[in-house]
Amino acid sequence: MRVLDPQVAQDRKKQLLEWVIHHYIQTSKPIGSQMVAGDDEFNLSSATIRNILKELEEEGFLSQSHPSAGRIPTDKGYRFYVDYLVETQRLAAEERERIQKEYARRTEELTNILSQTSKMLSVLSRSAGFALSPKLQEDSVQRLELVPLGPHHLLAILVTQSGLVQHWPLRFSQEVPSERLHLLTDFLNEKIEGMRMKEIQHDFSSRISQAEKEFKDMAGLARRLLKEVLQYSESEELYVEGTSQLLSGGGFEDFEEFRSLLRIVDEKKKLARILEQQLQEHLQGTLLRGGAGGPSVVQVKIGTENMVPELRNLSLVTAPYGVHGKRVGLLGILGSKRMEYPKMMALVNFVSHVVSRTLESWGERGKSKKV
Secondary structure (H helix, E strand, C coil), X not given: CCCCCHHHHHHHHHHHHHHHHHHHHHHCCCECHHHHHCCCCCCCCHHHHHXXXXXXXXXXXXXXXXXXXXXXXXXXXXXXXXXXXXXXXCCCHHHHHHHHHHHHCCCCCHHHHHHHHHHHHHHHHCCEEEEECCCCCCCEEEEEEEEEEECCEEEEEEEECCCCEEEEEEECCCCCCHHHHHHHHHHHHHHHCCCEHHHHHHCHHHHHHHHHHHCHHHHHHHHXXXXXXXXXXXXXXXXXXXXXXXXXXXXXXXXXXHHHHHHHHHCHHHHHHHHHHHHHHHHXXXXXXXXXXXXXXXXXXXXXXXXXXXXXXXXXXXXXXXECCEEEEEEXXXXXXXXXXXXXXXXXXXXXXXXXXXXXXXXXXXXXXXX
8 A cells, every 4th residue: 555755745735725725715615525526636536635624624724514514714724825825926917007007196195195005905905905104203304394385374394214205284373474484494404303203392392492582473383383293293094995895705793793893993093003013013023125026024914813803704914114124104905814815915015015115205306305
């Protein structure tokens, strides 16, 4: 009697498990041994296939509702599938082109690009897409510019050392001559350039007092301006699109379970905390690699791996975005455990690189213009 080489047997088992999970994702129907035997990919008897499937069930990769039913993947099975496919991520050329065109025509507003990112991820994945904005407390100021828009309006533009650009309008009661506004801009930049946001916050009172002495007629404007810069640096916003797609993905035992998921999505602070933890896990990993063709920085959490009851029937696919190798935010997809993992991982990976390159281009243009 010929004894099968243990490595060959193990490889065959992995190949069969990958086949079962792939076809379950495609059909959403439990997979039986006859269905496997009917595929020309395996030159195995039905009895051999049944034995392998039984082993995979005993090892926790597959589950079966009753003896005559087909098998479906467990969270452990999906984890095997994701790890097995990490090196085979592919994204169609037309989808890459579509993504790049979308970012090429967007305005230079961080809020716009993050909102657009969540929408694009949702549309292309047919799941919920999200983008978590950066916290800038650890970032440093490169330049703060005040641009007059009219007698009582100005545009404040903040550029950080990592290359992020943010601008917002301000309205004030008194009219400020352009030359005084330029002097105030130079004064503030002299005092805060190169400082981290939280350092500015600690020295806030003394710096405002100094500004008040030198710019008595503009002390109120200086105080309000720096206060808004600091408030912005502390803020963190989550953009989510496509939550209705989660219902069509199925996998919920009852409506109450789905309603609890919607609550966590609607109460963005709780979901943002979950994603902030994900970002911290990314930060503890390797440095962000540049270029769309670079190694993947995608992380996948399947079902109970999320450690949050509301997400136990979903998978979370995330990747950080950043500037010049520094990770500053997170984006990704929340969807069914039956998602097409290779495509979703490739999508999230590619979008994270495009967002990073877009933010870097803003910073380079800002430096060249000496914003």
